[in-house]
Amino acid sequence: MAAMLTVSTSPEPVSGSIAPMPIPGHIDPVPVPRAPFARPDGRVDLIGLSKDQLRGALAEAGMEPRQAKLRAKQIWHWLYNRGATDFTQMTDIAKAQHPWLAERFAISRPDVVEAQVSTDGTRKWLLRSPDGQDYEMVFIPDADRGTLCVSSQVGCTLNCRFCHTGTMRLVRNLTAGEIVGQVMLARDSLGEWPSQPEGRMLTNIVMMGMGEPLYNFDNVRDALRLVMDGDGLALSKRRITLSTSGVVPMMARAGEEIGVNLAVSLHAVTKDVRDEIVPLNKKYGIEELLQACADYPGANNARRITFEYVMLRDKNDSDDDARELVRLIRQYRLPAKVNLIPFNPWPGAPYECSTPERIRAFSNIIFEAGYSAPVRTPRGRDIDAACGQLKTAAEKKSRAELDREAEEKQAALA
Numbered sequence: 141m142a143a144m145l146t147v148s149t150s151p152e153p154v155s156g157s158i159a160p161m162p163i164p165g166h167i168d169p170v171p172v173p174r175a176p177f178a179r180p181d182g183r184v185d186l187i188g189l190s191k192d193q194l195r196g197a198l199a200e201a202g203m204e205p206r207q208a209k210l211r212a213k214q215i216w217h218w219l220y221n222r223g224a225t226d227f228t229q230m231t232d233i234a235k236a237q238h239p240w241l242a243e244r245f246a247i248s249r250p251d252v253v254e255a256q257v258s259t260d261g262t263r264k265w266l267l268r269s270p271d272g273q274d275y276e277m278v279f280i281p282d283a284d285r286g287t288l289c290v291s292s293q294v295g296c297t298l299n300c301r302f303c304h305t306g307t308m309r310l311v312r313n314l315t316a317g318e319i320v321g322q323v324m325l326a327r328d329s330l331g332e333w334p335s336q337p338e339g340r341m342l343t344n345i346v347m348m349g350m351g352e353p354l355y356n357f358d359n360v361r362d363a364l365r366l367v368m369d370g371d372g373l374a375l376s377k378r379r380i381t382l383s384t385s386g387v388v389p390m391m392a393r394a395g396e397e398i399g400v401n402l403a404v405s406l407h408a409v410t411k412d413v414r415d416e417i418v419p420l421n422k423k424y425g426i427e428e429l430l431q432a433c434a435d436y437p438g439a440n441n442a443r444r445i446t447f448e449y450v451m452l453r454d455k456n457d458s459d460d461d462a463r464e465l466v467r468l469i470r471q472y473r474l475p476a477k478v479n480l481i482p483f484n485p486w487p488g489a490p491y492e493c494s495t496p497e498r499i500r501a502f503s504n505i506i507f508e509a510g511y512s513a514p515v516r517t518p519r520g521r522d523i524d525a526a527c528g529q530l531k532t533a534a535e536k537k538s539r540a541e542l543d544r545e546a547e548e549k550q551a552a553l554a
């Protein structure tokens with residue numbers, strides 16, 4: 141899952157690019173596999189390749205295998221530890237070999253369409269893929285850490301009703317290179333090369349931008365493995381959080397194969413309300429989801445599961461809802477903390493934010509039961525507004541609303 145980032149609708153894809161993936165519906169989306177995007181200049185982009193793939197790419201281009209092994213190691217270090225974007229920077233590789241490499245390989249970053257800085261220091265980038273799809277990343281600095289919110293898909297198939305990402309017409313999975321590319325770009329922008337274990341501004345990553353990461357499992361896993369690799373970007377798995385809206389069958393694999401912290405977009409404690417807010421609930425219900433959380437590999441009191449809960453006035457914010465949340469956490473013996481998120485409405489949004497008093501009362505009930513329940517401070521509100529202006533039709537109804545209306549019409553006709 142993800143967050144409530146607003147996005148711009150992208151221009152028509154350039155000809156010869158990957159065809160857009162139609163949104164297949166909000167209960168049972170089926171992401172369509174895509175061939176990797178081929179660069180128009182025919183070069184292979186090295187960003188996003190695993191160490192083995194990098195060695196294989198050099199060998200396939202004609203480099204002698206023993207040399208390919210050595211060069212792959214050197215290039216890896218330059219890419220992910222030093223942040224090199226040009227082969228001429230790689231001083232331990234013979235100068236004569238630089239043109240050979242540059243003819244065959246590229247070191248890319250996502251194109252920046254727009255970068256904004258909030259008065260509170262939050263930075264937001266609108267990025268564009270080579271096939272003309274737009275996605276966002278956000279950097280949120282705090283006193284003792286900085287968190288990068290990374291997107292996993294262009295748009296999202298899930299259409300949670302409180303989320304504005306559903307306005308996008310098109311969806312495709314981001315590649316591993318486009319996902320790790322966001323981290324590389326943030327490091328460029330923060331001036332954090334070479335990679336240092338201490339004193340970084342970018343200390344944490346949340347897979348909480350656009351898209352449902354567990355519907356793009358392989359690319360997210362491969363990208364996060366690059367981010368965690370100790371020879372390169374070297375971010376600890378304890379500082380990375382993957383946020384899902386509840387793709388139950390993939391949660392155990394996420395724990396085993398990625399091993400990062402888990403956040404779950406819960407947002408409601410009854411079937412009716414969660415069916416409405418997070419339509420994926422019709423496929424994977426609350427009990428199934430909480431059992432998958434209880435089984436999540438590596439979750440314990442030192443590494444608790446975060447439950448995201450958006451506060452919607454008169455919808456999910458009663459004292460009874462808070463008590464039921466506590467009951468469920470106890471029933472499944474979950475090492476849990478709860479993040480309460482004041483809803484940030486957009487024009488035409490179907491909900492309002494709960495009052496501050498209600499949010500406080502809700503938080504107190506959870507806190508008094510022995511669980512942490514901080515209220516997340518909204519950040520970068522001023523650039524949120526500006527970002528809305530990037531949209532070609534900011535006022536248009538969200539995809540979720542359009543789907544819902546179509547369903548209601550069909551039901552009326554039946």
Ligand code: SF4
Pocket residue numbers: 141142143144295296297298299300303304305306349350351352385
């Ligand atoms: S629709 Fe749901 S899963 Fe998708 S980006 Fe929005 S909140 Fe996340």
